[in-house]
Amino acid sequence: MKPLLISMLGVVVWFWSSAVFATSLEGIWEGNIYTETEIHPIWLEIHHQAPYLDIVVSLPQQGIKNQQAEQVCLSQSQLAFRVRYPSKLPLFLEFSFDTLKLAGYLLDNEALVGSLLLYKQSPTTAAEAPDFREEEITFRNRNTHFSGTLTLPKGKGKFPALVLINGSGTQTRDSEAWGFKPFKILAEHLAAAGVAVLRYDDRNVGKSKGGIHWQMTIEDFGEDVRQAVAYLQQRPEINPSQVGLYGFSEGAAVASWVARNNSEIAFLVLAGATAMPGAAVILAQSRAIMEAEGYTDQDIEEALQHTQASFEAASQNKGWKQLEVLLWQSFADAFGQLSAAEQQHYGSSQTYADAHTKAQLQYLRSPWYRYFIKYNPAEALGQVRCPVLLLYGENDLQTIPQEQLPKALEALHQQARNHDVSVRIFDKANHLFLHSLTGSPGEYPHLHKRFCEGFLETVTEWLQKRSTALY
Structure with a gap:
């Protein structure tokens, strides 16, 4: 595979019959080019200036910024343009698209050499009002003071609520990694759909004070979560019988530990859960x-x-x-x-x-x-009787679904006799639920920081079917 060092040239006319597609393509698109062994971030800025379609391309790893695409062609539901290697071998990029996603492939002399996946970035302006409201909150567990964000749906009512639980290590309330803020994204998406969300900084991280993370265990983190649940239950905006937990990675083990034989936990969403000793x-x-x-x-x-x-x-x-x-x-x-x-x-x-x-x-x-290293989350899963949603990435190399999922299901079905267990495995998703090439953590800094397709919708729809707001 040749090194992906690309230069871009001039623009060519698009077809008049494709005006509706040209309009929907306008905006900023961000994603990756996937070859057999490499991932290359790519940005497109597309403008429709009738009768032309203007495409500006950036490939940051190659030091290419704001270069013009050449031979742009838009026909029905396909967009194509050409780029060149230094050796002047042309590459042909052809996309099929909807209004939010571009998916396509790279050709070199008619040979398939890679694929592409880009997402349209949503423009935000100061005039736009979010479909939720946020409040800085505090709660405590003994001598540890936690600071967090409560994201609430608009309007009045007693809403169902979810506590978000970080994975291993010391994490902020947004669970931020390489610019990706999954807990912030999840909280805002769910609140806009009618589910309140509490996320908080780990011990001695951000604004939370007290306790040394590595001196604690899953049981200590579980007690922190219990206090977060108790805080939500006393809030007037929350339905106290409809508080659930979302645990990511080690946070899933914490969530199942809290939920075992606990009728106060209404539902569990376990993302990248383990079900064997550490x-x-x-x-x-x-x-x-x-x-x-x-x-x-x-x-x-x-x-x-x-x-x-x-x-x-x-x-x-x-x-x-x-x-x-x-x-x-x-x-x-x-x-x-x-x-x-x-x-x-x-x-x-x-x-x-x-x-x-x-x-x-x-x-x-x-x-x-x-x-x-000794704790086995399957023991707690065997005592969880509330509804459970298990989520895995097909390319997850940290909690490998082929190993973890069968053991999790065995504990929930055979030991807990839990009859409301749902499962979804997301194609090409890694441990962070980002679209990936191999799933290796070495890819994380270079991936497009957007949840894989269907992730937010799956969580939202599942919660809406199993939660109740009181008005």
Whole structure:
């Protein structure tokens, strides 16, 4: 595959018969070009200036900004234009589209070399009024003070509500990663559809104060969620019998822990849920990610041996010295792979290995890690009797659906005897529910930061069928 270094040239006339399509195409489009091994962000700015269609293209990874497309052709429901490699081999881009999405493919001398997926960006102006209202709120769990945002539907009534629970690590209320703010997007979408949403900063993150995240366990996080639920239940705008939980990744384990044998939880939405002990999850995701990123079998087996050694040290509280030697050597060996700037920052492989080994050992000795590797969320799922929606991405390499979903369903159906369990797996979606190439976390910074097709609609429609507002 040739490197994707593209230059764009002039504009050509579009067909008069396609005026309606030209008008709907106007605006900013953002997405990715997917080749067999690479992802390249692409932006299109399309203007309709009758009788012409003007397309300006940007490919930031290639340093190309605001270049004109050439030989633009619009016919019925297809848009085509040409771009050129430095070698002057033409590429032909052909799209089929609706009013919000462009999907298509790349051709090089009639050979398929990649695909494209772009979404239309919604213009916002100060004059537009959102279909929801927001309020900064606080609640507490013992000595920890949480700060969050309550997003409410417009109008009066006692609305159903959802508490959003972050995944592992220290996260803000928006669960932001690489510019993607899934909890903010979800809260605003659901509130506009009639469901109130509470999202909050994790312990000692943002405006929340108190508690050290890595010193806590899933049970501690569960108690935080209980207090969030109690806060919602006393709000006059909320139907107290219609409060549910949305848990993402480790947050799904927290949600099921809270909901087990708990009649106060009305429904659960579990996104990327695990249903096996944390140690097994870590091993599976480590192998899958390293395979996707092209590591050799030897590299993978060596890494998994180190991971297994960390499990044994953390669970049995012995073997720490041997593990320290393994970790130090692996970090020292990795020093040569750092960028020149990073090597200059640390000065030597010894300094780099010393610092990272110390940090890694603190993490492995933490209460959170030692609890996580032993805890099996399937045990709590086996006691959940409220309605449950299970969501997975087909390309999720962190909670692999082929491994997790059967165990989750077994716990819900056979142990809990839960008869209201819904499942959806989203095509090509990764752990963050973004459209992806392989699902590897290495792709995350480069992906279009928009939920995969149908995700928001699935959650909204499922909640609306299982929740009630009082007026």
